[in-house]
Amino acid sequence: MAKMELNAHREIGKRDKKIFGQFIEHFHRQIYGGIYEPGSALSDSRGFRKDVLDALKNIEVPVVRWPGGCFVSAYNWKDGVGKNRVPYFDKAWRVEESNEFGTDEFMEYCREIGAEPYICTNAGTGTPEEMSDWVEYCNLESEGKWAKLRIENGYKEPFKVKYWSIGNENYGHWEMGAKEIGEWGSFVRESAKMMKRVDPTIELLAASIPDLDWNIDLLRKAGKYLDWISIHDYWDKPGINNELSNYEYCMAKTVHIEPPIVRTKSILESLGYLGKIRIAFDEWNLRGWYHPHVDSKTEDCVTPRDKNDDNSTYTMADAVFSASVLNACHRHCDVVGMANFAPTVNTRGAVFTNPEGIVLRSTYHVFALYTQQLGDVVIDSWLGDNRSFTVGEGDAAVQVPTLDIVATKRTEDASLRTAIVNRHPEQPETIIVPVGGSYTQATLYSVVGDSKDAYNDVGINQVRTVRRPLAIEGQQLQFDVEPHSVNVLVLA
Structure with missing residues (x-):
């Protein structure tokens, strides 16, 4: 007892509703066949799945991060706007990307579900100029060719995107355009300068890890330009055979939820940025996505991803673990202001789509419970x-x-x-x-x-x-x- x-x-602090955020990437069936399925009887005139829209409105999604993820590190946003969109080979996930769902569609989607759009930019093959052009396209009234292009594309009013991330997991060897300590801070600084000169009101995030050396370089060079640092974690790794932990071992992993937050908070404090820069846990899930890296044939890399859609995988272990993550974000509300469940739909998501409808997995019920019943x-x-x-x-x-x-x-x-x-x-x-x-x-x-x-x-x-x-x-x-x-x- x-x-x-x-x-x-005794109030600990105000909880930022953005800790209930979501993430969607151009991977497997998250976009195409997930939130977006033109031609389906279940979709509206824009191609958005209506059943998914209703499900996301019900959990009051506050912010959505897009388009990646690893996908973004070789993505050129300019290929995904306007009428003449050309498919290309996505080198991150080794499939063809149609570019049918791009910036304009993402903005409409966020507007439909009442969520703030959060754009993660390409810090892999991309440039500071490319990032700042994206800010111009989204946020300027009519100044410059990119704002004018948005107007030509049918969007007279600016999208006013507030949250922008410089890069995704650029510390990792797996990421295209990965950066070393010593070069990351300078790259972020120069990118941030250009982006904020286009729109000084935006809030900037940068890819980070709970590591002192990485953050010394990042924050000493670029800290004054940043509002957030981004950290990620997936606690149960699928391995090469999609071997996932049972309930008990998932519970054992709950003791590892808070240490990354505590370490990152301590680093911010030691470098003088606690209270100035917040933490965005902008990719998290109990289970890492299953995408075995096979260097021989592309189909050997792609086909196994279907195992992510096995609904029997997503049990009460996922629900209980996810609630524990959200509890930790509440406890550290002084520094954690955003968290994004990865992903929202299909793969390891809270919602599963099929041709006849949707399945609300166990984690969905946790988000519904917390967003509807907890206080602020x-x-x-x-x-x-x-x-x-x-x-x-x-x-x-x-x-x-x-x-x-x-x-x-x-x-x-x-x-x-x-x-x-x-x-x-x-x-x-x-x-x-x-x-x-x-x-x-x-x-x-x-x-x-x-x-x-x-x-x-x-x-x-x-x-x-x-x-x-x-x-x-x-x-x-x-x-x-x-x-x-x-x-x-x-x-x-």
Whole structure:
């Protein structure tokens, strides 16, 4: 039995809604056959899948990052605007890119779902001039040939894109145009200068990792131009055979969620940028995407990606882990201002499309629960007698805290809204909450599954959200949360 205490008078900070952001890339079926499918009976006149639009509106997506990802490091945005678009061979993912979905379509899509557009620029084969031209196309009224081209393309009003990232994972050997420590900071500085001279109001991000040497170079050279640094993580790597961890080992990986945030925060502080530059966790997911690198035949590289669409892969492990990431972002709301689940649709996404409709995977229900039920202010909370369970044996054993909580308050009505994650694979947990006389109503919203391996698929609905009213007896509340569940307790 665990005791949970909430202090509504001690506010930790304001939660930025952009931590519920999403990411979409030109990879596999994320764009084509995902959010965009012209000719489908399920699509509107613009080619946007209406069922996907409705699903994303329901989770109130605040910001969408596009077009990559590794894709962007050989992408020229100019090929994806206007009427005369020429396909090219995408060297990142080794497939033909039609350029049918480009900047204009992305802006319309974001506008339709009510999300802020966030553009990641090409810092691989691209140039600072190419990046600044993109800012001109999107944000200037009519000055310059690129703004005029936007108007010619039918968009008189500027798109006013606020968030721009310089590069994607340019520290990595896998990235085309990868950069070394010593050259990255200078490249970012010169790119940022040109981009902000076109529009000084934009907010700039730059690809980074929780590494002191990388950030010394980046921040000493370009820090004054940056508003954010971007970090990524996928905790369960698929390997060459798409071998994914079981529920218990996924839970063991939850102890590795916060260290990258803490390290990056410490680096910002040591270099004098804490409070000036925020962290964007702008690619994250429990499971890395499956895309084996095969150097022989292209089809050997591409065909295995279909394994990403196995819905039985996405279980309560994904839901519970994702909730733990979102809880960590809340706890570090002073420095984490954006997070983007990667990806939104298909691959490892929250929504799966098929010719007849969509499947809402377990992670989708977590986003729906959190965006609809949590508050905007993080408050102090304390959890006593939180037991742990062991995963693994011997020196490899990991002690996993069973419960993970974060408490929030909704400004508009002062209700308390606490996220409670029960990571235990089999056992429910009893929780006691002293409430005094301040609250008279209690409701528990829960994402639950028939088992720890429950999943949703076409005709299979093993993961769902349920609502349960709770009784306050005296001045305390006692209730159980199911194993492998994600919950929000509302006190009003």
